[in-house]
Amino acid sequence: MHETKRIFYYVVKAVDSLYSEFRAVDNLVACNTSRILKAFQRARVGSHHFGGSTGYGHDEAGGREALDQVFAEIVGAESAIVRSQFFSGTHAITCALFAFLRPGDELLAVAGAPYDTLEEVIGKRDSHGLGSLKDFGVEYREVPLAENGSLDWEALKSALRPHTKCALIQRSCGYSWRRSLSVDEIGTAIKIIKMQNPNCLVMVDNCYGEFVEIVEPPMVGADLIAGSLIKNPGGTIAPCGGYVAGRKHWVEAAAARLSAPGLGTDCGSTSGDIMRAFFQGLFISPQMVGEAIKGTLLIAEVMASKGYKVQPLPRVPRHDTVQAVQLGSRKHLLAFCEAVQRSSPVGSFTKPIAGTTPGYASEILELLYNSFRYFLVKMSSKMPHRLRMRIVIFADGTFIDGSTSELSCDGPLREPFAVFCQGGTHWTQWGLVLGEVLKAI
Numbered sequence: 001m002h003e004t005k006r007i008f009y010y011v012v013k014a015v016d017s018l019y020s021e022f023r024a025v026d027n028l029v030a031c032n033t034s035r036i037l038k039a040f041q042r043a044r045v046g047s048h049h050f051g052g053s054t055g056y057g058h059d060e061a062g063g064r065e066a067l068d069q070v071f072a073e074i075v076g077a078e079s080a081i082v083r084s085q086f087f088s089g090t091h092a093i094t095c096a097l098f099a100f101l102r103p104g105d106e107l108l109a110v111a112g113a114p115y116d117t118l119e120e121v122i123g124k125r126d127s128h129g130l131g132s133l134k135d136f137g138v139e140y141r142e143v144p145l146a147e148n149g150s151l152d153w154e155a156l157k158s159a160l161r162p163h164t165k166c167a168l169i170q171r172s173c174g175y176s177w178r179r180s181l182s183v184d185e186i187g188t189a190i191k192i193i194k195m196q197n198p199n200c201l202v203m204v205d206n207c208y209g210e211f212v213e214i215v216e217p218p219m220v221g222a223d224l225i226a227g228s229l230i231k232n233p234g235g236t237i238a239p240c241g242g243y244v245a246g247r248k249h250w251v252e253a254a255a256a257r258l259s260a261p262g263l264g265t266d267c268g269s270t271s272g273d274i275m276r277a278f279f280q281g282l283f284i285s286p287q288m289v290g291e292a293i294k295g296t297l298l299i300a301e302v303m304a305s306k307g308y309k310v311q312p313l314p315r316v317p318r319h320d321t322v323q324a325v326q327l328g329s330r331k332h333l334l335a336f337c338e339a340v341q342r343s344s345p346v347g348s349f350t351k352p353i354a355g356t357t358p359g360y361a362s363e364i365l366e367l368l369y370n371s372f373r374y375f376l377v378k379m380s381s382k383m384p385h386r387l388r389m390r391i392v393i394f395a396d397g398t399f400i401d402g403s404t405s406e407l408s409c410d411g412p413l414r415e416p417f418a419v420f421c422q423g424g425t426h427w428t429q430w431g432l433v434l435g436e437v438l439k440a441i
Contacts, residue, residue, distance in 0.1 A: 007438045011431050014301045021297050021315055022427075025290045032211045032286035039073040040283065050276035057269035064268065067278055071233075074282075075210075076219035077245040081255045082229070082278060084270050086242025088402075089207045089228030090117040092254075096226045096244050097121065097166065099253035100201050103137035105165035110156055110189060111181065112145040115174040115205065139163070149178035151189060160196040167193045167202050171209040171217070172320040175412055175420065177311055180320040183213050187220030194221065201250070207231055208320040208404075208422065211289040224250050230403040232321060235281035235288045236425050239274065239400050288405055289321060294427035296323035302434050309416075321405075321423065326416045332441045333417040337395035339436035340409045340421075343429065344397020354393035354413050407433070 049063040057064075064083075072080035086092040101107060107122065119125040123134020134140065143159050146152040160167075169189060173180045181189075190202050204217040206225040210232035217225050224246035229238040244254040255264040300314040300323055309326040312318060327333045337352045396408035404422040407429050411419040424430050 003439070004435070007435050010438070011298075011302060011434050014298060014305070015431065018294075018297055018301060018315070022294055025293050025297075028212075028214065028293075029286045029290035031214050032289075035214075036070075036074055036283055036286065039070045040279075042073065043070045045070065045279060050273065050279065052270045052272050052275055054269045054271065056267050058267070063275045064265070064270075067275070067282075068265070070279075071243060071282065072245055075216040075225065075245050077216075077225070077247070077251075078218075079248040079251040080243060080245035081251055081258070081265055082241065082243040083258065083268055084241045084274050084278075085258055085268050086228075086244075087240060088117075089205075089226065089231065089242055090115075090121065092226040092228065092242035092244050093118065093203070093205055093207075094121045095254045095257040096203050096224045096250075097133065097168070098257045099224070099244075099250050100166040100203060101133060101136075101138045102165070104139075104163060106139040106141065106161060106163050107133060107166050107168060108159060108161075108164050109140070109142045109168045109170070110159065110193070111143075111151060111168075111170045112176060112178070113142055113174075114168060114170050115172075115207075118205075145176070145178055149176075151181070151185065153188075153192070156189060156192050158196075160193065160200055162197075164197065164200055167200055168205065169202065169217075169222075170205040172205070172207055172322055173311065173324065173420075175418075177324065177326070177416070177418060179312060180209070180318075180322065182317075182319045183209075183215045183217060183220055186217050186222065190221040208322050211286045212293060212318055212320055218246050223247050224254065226254075229278065229281070230400055231405050231422075232289050232292075233282055233285050234278075234403075234405060235283070235285035236400075236403065236405045236423075237277045237281035237284070239277060241274075241278065285405075288425060291426050292321040292405065292423050293318050295424040295430035296321065296421065298427060298430050299323045299325065299421055299434065302438070306438070323421045324418050325421070326418045327441070329417055330413060333411055333413065333419055334393065335440040336419045336437055337393050337409055337411070339440050340395040340407065340433055341397055343433045343436055344395070344407055346399055347397040350397075352393055352395045354391050 043066045045066055049066045067082050068080045071082050122140050123132035143152055143155050169186055171181050193200055201223045204222045204225045206227040208231055226244045229241035244251055252264055259267055300310045303325045304310045304314045311324040341352050342348055391413045392410055394410040398406040407424045409419050409421040
């Protein structure tokens with residue numbers, strides 16, 4: 001009991017030291033909430049926009065149009081499509097990329113390797129002929145990050161080729177040990193890209209970045225952005241869905257990819273109260289993002305003071321809702337994730353088990369994992385890096401499956417055994433988790 005009180009006092013002391021940082025987050029929340037409120041008012045959002053429909057979904061067009069209008073205004077875009085039919089951020093990003101790219105074009109990732117789930121979309125991993133960009137004759141290159149983990153600005157200045165049609169910028173760190181990009185840095189990158197070729201289109205993977213700053217990528221020249229509604233913009237209420245926003249023509253092209261040419265944004269049924277959840281979740285999302293940011297600040301403060309490497313560093317401005325901690329061992333990574341699961345409102349009695357996940361796993365691991373799950377987990381630290389890099393552990397006792405806007409963390413079972421923490425409906429959740437973590441490790 002004495003040890004528990006000591007740990008609790010340690011977390012409380014860290015909270016007290018973050019008073020000015022928490023106040024700055026409150027100001028951010030107020031600014032973004034004001035912008036969202038004005039967009040709702042200008043769109044004359046009313047209860048009649050919340051009804052769902054079945055079949056083709058024609059009867060709910062008014063609600064869809066109002067939601068698209070509100071979302072576009074909030075992020076500074078010409079147009080937006082916000083739909084339950086996007087079943088993940090990867091799906092929305094894929095529709096945006098296929099809107100831009102045609103056979104013979106080149107896709108250039110300017111922030112190093114993209115997130116794991118895009119590898120099969122691009123064709124970096126074998127998609128078994130199921131329709132990756134590579135299958136359609138789209139070439140792909142990457143501009144590696146600089147040694148300090150930032151964009152390689154010098155390399156970017158001469159990176160484009162005549163057939164480079166689209167530049168992909170990933171705002172968040174993904175599973176890379178790097179700083180997430182600020183909107184200002186994204187704007188600078190877009191200027192460098194457009195100076196080389198004004199016709200090169202810029203796509204920003206905006207996942208985890210919405211409402212972390214007072215500006216969004218379309219405000220600094222991004223042609224399209226895309227993301228998930230069970231991350232930041234869903235406010236922990238949206239049960240599913242995603243969005244694409246940006247220039248009107250390209251939003252329509254992404255909508256045609258989601259549905260079909262000629263149908264675009266005109267169809268799409270939504271059952272139950274999902275439309276209400278989309279509107280309400282969007283309205284409260286700045287508050288939920290603010291709580292998540294406070295959580296990242298607290299995680300960094302506590303874990304850095306205990307000697308662990310953290311990214312971002314303590315007390316620095318945040319550009320997404322992800323906080324990474326290098327735990328140094330498989331044992332500590334598992335202990336951290338187990339502490340998160342124990343501190344969750346849903347599934348607290350379960351124990352997270354590392355394994356493969358769709359979009360993350362290679363074929364060989366899928367085959368092995370289905371037959372030898374326990375063996376994989378036990379032996380993962382002894383596997384060659386090429387094989388074990390796809391084994392990931394997730395902890396997410398969330399009300400909505402996969403909702404990283406709620407309390408969650410995950411990490412690949414490979415050195416340096418970093419855990420990536422996201423979300424939290426209130427920063428005090430992370431205070432409770434950190435108490436459990438400190439006791440465990």
